[in-house]
Amino acid sequence: xxxxxxxxxPPPQGLTPSSAMNDDVLDRWIEAFRGPLVGLxxxxxxxxxxxxxxxxxxxxEAWVGRxxxxxxxxxxxxxxxxxxGIAFRLHAARRRGRARLRLVGGRKEDGPLDLAVLPVDxxxxxxxxxxxxxxxxxxxxxxxxxxxxxxxxxxxxxxxxLGRTEKAVEHLxxxxxxxxHRLAERRLDPDGGGRER
Amino acid sequence: MSEREEDHxxxxxxxxxxxxxxxxxxxxxxDRRRSDAAAFREGxxxxxxxxxxxxxxxxxxxxxxxxxxxxxxxGLFGGGAAAALKGLGVKTAGLKGLSLWFLLPAALTAAAFxxxxxxxxxxxxxxxxPSEDEDLEAVQRRFQRYARAAWIGIFALMFLGASRFGFDxxxxxFVLAMASLxxxxxxxxxxxxxxxxxxxxxxxxxxAFPAMQMVLHAIQLGLPMPSSDLGxxxxxxxxTLAAMAATLARPVAVRVYGVFMGLVLIVLLNGAEVxxxxxxxxxxxxxxIVLDVEELRGWEDVADAYLALVAVGAEPFETDAxxxxxxxxxxxxxxxxxxxVWAAAYDMGLLGPADLAALAARExxxxxxxxxxxxxxxxxxxxxxxxxxxxxxxxxxxxxxxxVLSKWPVAGDHGALDDVAYVLRGxxxxxxxxxxxxxxxxxxxxxxxxxxxxxxxxxxxHRAGGFSSDPEKYPSFDxxxxxxxxxxxxxxxxEGVDLRWVQDYLRRQARAFPLYPxxxxxxxxxxxxxxxxxxxxxxxxxxxxxxxxxxxxxTVSVVLAILLAALAIGLAPREASAVQGCQx
Numbered sequence: 001x002x003x004x005x006x007x008x009x010p011p012p013q014g015l016t017p018s019s020a021m022n023d024d025v026l027d028r029w030i031e032a033f034r035g036p037l038v039g040l041x042x043x044x045x046x047x048x049x050x051x052x053x054x055x056x057x058x059x060x061e062a063w064v065g066r067x068x069x070x071x072x073x074x075x076x077x078x079x080x081x082x083x084x085g086i087a088f089r090l091h092a093a094r095r096r097g098r099a100r101l102r103l104v105g106g107r108k109e110d111g112p113l114d115l116a117v118l119p120v121d122x123x124x125x126x127x128x129x130x131x132x133x134x135x136x137x138x139x140x141x142x143x144x145x146x147x148x149x150x151x152x153x154x155x156x157x158x159x160x161x162l163g164r165t166e167k168a169v170e171h172l173x174x175x176x177x178x179x180x181h182r183l184a185e186r187r188l189d190p191d192g193g194g195r196e197r
Numbered sequence: 198m199s200e201r202e203e204d205h206x207x208x209x210x211x212x213x214x215x216x217x218x219x220x221x222x223x224x225x226x227x228d229r230r231r232s233d234a235a236a237f238r239e240g241x242x243x244x245x246x247x248x249x250x251x252x253x254x255x256x257x258x259x260x261x262x263x264x265x266x267x268x269x270x271x272g273l274f275g276g277g278a279a280a281a282l283k284g285l286g287v288k289t290a291g292l293k294g295l296s297l298w299f300l301l302p303a304a305l306t307a308a309a310f311x312x313x314x315x316x317x318x319x320x321x322x323x324x325x326x327p328s329e330d331e332d333l334e335a336v337q338r339r340f341q342r343y344a345r346a347a348w349i350g351i352f353a354l355m356f357l358g359a360s361r362f363g364f365d366x367x368x369x370x371f372v373l374a375m376a377s378l379x380x381x382x383x384x385x386x387x388x389x390x391x392x393x394x395x396x397x398x399x400x401x402x403x404x405a406f407p408a409m410q411m412v413l414h415a416i417q418l419g420l421p422m423p424s425s426d427l428g429x430x431x432x433x434x435x436x437t438l439a440a441m442a443a444t445l446a447r448p449v450a451v452r453v454y455g456v457f458m459g460l461v462l463i464v465l466l467n468g469a470e471v472x473x474x475x476x477x478x479x480x481x482x483x484x485x486i487v488l489d490v491e492e493l494r495g496w497e498d499v500a501d502a503y504l505a506l507v508a509v510g511a512e513p514f515e516t517d518a519x520x521x522x523x524x525x526x527x528x529x530x531x532x533x534x535x536x537x538v539w540a541a542a543y544d545m546g547l548l549g550p551a552d553l554a555a556l557a558a559r560e561x562x563x564x565x566x567x568x569x570x571x572x573x574x575x576x577x578x579x580x581x582x583x584x585x586x587x588x589x590x591x592x593x594x595x596x597x598x599x600x601v602l603s604k605w606p607v608a609g610d611h612g613a614l615d616d617v618a619y620v621l622r623g624x625x626x627x628x629x630x631x632x633x634x635x636x637x638x639x640x641x642x643x644x645x646x647x648x649x650x651x652x653x654x655x656x657x658x659h660r661a662g663g664f665s666s667d668p669e670k671y672p673s674f675d676x677x678x679x680x681x682x683x684x685x686x687x688x689x690x691x692e693g694v695d696l697r698w699v700q701d702y703l704r705r706q707a708r709a710f711p712l713y714p715x716x717x718x719x720x721x722x723x724x725x726x727x728x729x730x731x732x733x734x735x736x737x738x739x740x741x742x743x744x745x746x747x748x749x750x751x752t753v754s755v756v757l758a759i760l761l762a763a764l765a766i767g768l769a770p771r772e773a774s775a776v777q778g779c780q781x
Contacts, residue, residue: 026241034237042779048230051779056237060244064252130218130226134781142778149223150230177217184218 025073026063032076033059033083035151036161040084042150043143044091054094058087080160125188133183141176148173226781302424303743305365306750308372313757316379320761320768340381344403347373352411363420364429364751367411371754374403375761382765396769400762401440419708421651423662423701424748426737432755439759474707474728476511482722484514490526490534498722500541501679505726508686509733513545520547527555536560536575543578553578553585562586567597570623572604574615577622584626598629605639608646612666614680617643621687637688644684645691649673651698662695662702673702675723682730696737697748703728 037058042051062069062083071078134142147158148169159169351366351373381399412433414420422428483502486495499519506513523542526532539556542548548556560582567583570576580597583589589597601623606613617640624633649668651661663673664681678699690696706724731737746753 027238030238030241034234035231038232042230044778046779048779052232052237053240056240056244059241060248063241063245064248127222127225130222131781134226139778145223146227146779146781149220150227152224174217177223181216181218 026059028074029062029079029083030059032153032157033080033161035153036147036157037083037087039146039148039150040143040161041087041091042146043139044088050094054087054091057090058083061086061090076156076160077163080157081163084161084163126184129184129187130180133180133187136183137176137179140172141179144169144172145176145180230779230781302365302368302750303747305368305372306747306753309368309375309750309754309757312372312375312379313761316375316761317764319379320382320765340377340399340403343380344374344377347377352414363415363418364422364425367415368750368754370411371404371758375758378403378758378762378765382769393766393769396762396766400766404436404758404762419660419705421662421698421701421705422751423651423695423698424744425751426745427749427752428704429751432752435752436755436759439763474703474725474732476506476509476729476733479506479722479726479729480512480514482725486722488519488522490522490538491532493535493537496537496541497676498726500544501723502726503545504683505679505730505734508683508730511729511733516545516547519545523547524552527552527559530559536573536578539578540575543581548578548581550585553582557582557586567593568600570600570604572616572619574612574619577619580623581626594627598624598627598632601627602632605636606643608643612677613643614647614664614666614677614684617684618680621684640684640688641691644681644688645693647677647681648691648694648699649702650693660702660705662698662700663706675706675727678702679723679727679730682727682735686730686734690735696731696735700728700731700737703731 034055037055038048038051041054041058042048045051062079065086066073069078069082071082073079134145137145144158144162147153147161148155155166155169155173158173159166162169164172347370351370354362354366378400381403382396412429415422415429479502483499486499488495488499503513503516519542523538526534526538539548539560543553556578560579562579562583564583564587567580567589570579580601583597601620604616604623605620606616610616617636620636621633624630644664647664647666647668649661649663649665649672652659660672663675663678665671665673665677681694682699685691685694703724707721707728740748
């Protein structure tokens with residue numbers, strides 16, 4: 001996994017020239033950021049497949065352009081900011097492309113299947129309530145939950161991508177989970193649910 | 198304790214909190230959205246291979262067009278525009294003599310076209326530059342902040358007395374407004390909040406409201422707009438129609454806003470003065486003035502209107518009634534008549550030799566007076582009256598001509614243009630065209646001296662562009678300007694006099710407002726007569742397309758701003774996109 005700057009272990013590679021990055025670095029980036037990055041991009045659109053593609057594009061672009069990366073490749077914060085910027089630019093470029101298509105061909109912007117919450121047959125009522133309550137959360141809460149739980153990961157990677165401290169992410173997650181719980185409870189028990197306990 | 202351990206501690210604490218959704222539930226929520234790790238890794242690797250192959254193919258370096266542009270740059274910024282344009286194969290013969298006063302407005306006009314072209318291209322490409330961390334309110338706040346800062350800055354410059362550049366500042370505002378609108382639209386698009394109503398509202402707020410204030414300010418101060426033939430009328434009319442068209446936008450709030458803007462603009466349209474004077478208008482203006490031989494009011498105006506109509510070959514107005522009243526006054530010594538009345542009648546050719554002789558008798562003109570003339574301009578009829586009343590020898594006439602010539606002014610004399618006109622009328626009466634021809638050069642020098650040249654900075658109330666009795670002390674006056682025009686019609690235009698500035702001064706003096714009745718139209722008659730003589734008698738200098746476009750930069754910038762706004766509104770979706778993020 002990744003190493004924080006002040007943790008024990010191998011000597012810091014902050015001064016390692018970017019060109020000297022080996023494939024291990026890429027593997028570490030993918031391992032650390034795959035879930036959070038897809039989750040982050042998924043917050044900008046309605047299309048999971050596109051989110052995954054943009055995340056893959058961003059990692060590839062970051063790797064091909066690693067000579068331009070001036071930070072320490074082992075520093076999650078620096079790598080996260082670098083990846084987030086690239087991902088956002090790629091997402092914006094896709095959006096422009098869609099806008100062109102919409103002007104020319106009148107195509108709808110988003111995949112219709114991704115717009116709605118897909119029902120799951122025979123799903124546990126609690127999960128069903130969580131799923132539908134998720135859509136009522138603020139975009140910030142949705143985003144942090146996607147990034148943290150799409151793949152099993154830690155707050156550190158989420159914080160690195162969001163450019164925030166781990167503590168801030170932790171508080172945000174706590175508030176998001178609490179709000180989601182409240183909304184789900186209200187759905188499960190409209191009369192008594194949703195009250196703060 | 199390591200961070201990971203701390204994480205687990207926190208997770209454990211959170212897991213015990215029953216007010217939170219459990220982590221396993223959250224992980225389960227996204228189960229079906231989770232991708233295969235190996236496939237994801239392979240996807241990244243495939244993309245890397247593809248990019249590296251693409252990079253290997255594009256090692257040709259910069260394209261020919263970029264190289265050409267790079268070659269042009271030093272020319273544009275170091276070696277002069279003409280040389281650079283030659284590099285592009287543009288003929289530069291017509292660009293000689295371009296002054297700073299042309300290049301600065303030209304740069305402004307180019308900026309208007311540039312921002313429009315960039316904006317149109319950017320909008321058509323659907324090219325928002327989103328800012329992920331900002332919410333919609335932040336974008337709008339920033340948009341308003343930029344727009345307000347630009348507005349305050351430009352208004353401050355206006356109030357600081359940059360009157361010569363007043364309209365250029367408004368053009369600059371439209372350039373900035375286009376950029377600001379573009380920024381706002383792109384930022385909104387980045388937020389997924391772009392919809393037609395929002396863009397319409399933004400366009401109206403950035404273009405219509407501040408522009409209205411500026412144009413109103415320009416009208417109130419009578420800011421100069423010398424390079425334009427169109428004036429501000431067509432642009433304001435176009436803006437009004439555009440604002441009204443914007444009322445078709447939804448929702449109702451925007452529609453109401455648009456109607457309000459449209460109504461305000463209609464009031465402003467009223468400020469788009471009548472900038473052009475024609476023979477019919479001058480004729481009817483003169484006919485509407487009621488003349489009384491015992492009153493001074495209106496006589497000079499009517500005479501000047503008559504002379505202007507004749508000078509441009511137009512049909513003058515009916516003068517029978519005026520002639521009858523003047524003749525009656527000549528023969529009635531009880532009526533007190535100011536010499537201005539006789540001079541006006543003389544200018545209009547209403548007095549024949551017998552009438553002039555009778556006038557000489559009434560005024561008590563004596564033979565010896567011909568060699569001791571009073572050169573006040575309104576006594577210009579006296580020489581003709583002397584000649585009609587008495588016969589003079591060649592020697593007396595020569596002495597009279599020398600007496601007239603002795604009244605020729607020198608630069609610095611107060612009201613010198615009237616003196617010049619007096620001398621010319623006297624020599625005309627004496628039939629000394631030979632002497633008049635010799636006066637051409639000194640007349641041109643005096644015209645140049647008495648022209649009120651524009652100042653770069655100064656009070657907008659210092660009306661430049663016309664002629665003055667003392668340009669070092671006073672601004673332009675209608676009387677002196679008309680006298681200057683009459684002299685230029687005879688001798689030509691001095692090099693130092695810019696006829697477009699003369700036109701601008703007269704246009705500002707002659708303006709009328711469509712919705713308001715003209716209570717005292719005779720006040721503007723002199724300026725309208727001057728405008729007529731300038732445009733149809735003397736004629737404005739020809740200008741090429743480039744100069745015309747630069748000259749009409751106000752209209753150009755308004756039209757471009759409206760077109761850009763229309764494009765942004767047209768390309769915006771009717772409703773904001775429903776991006777809420779992917780759902781689990």
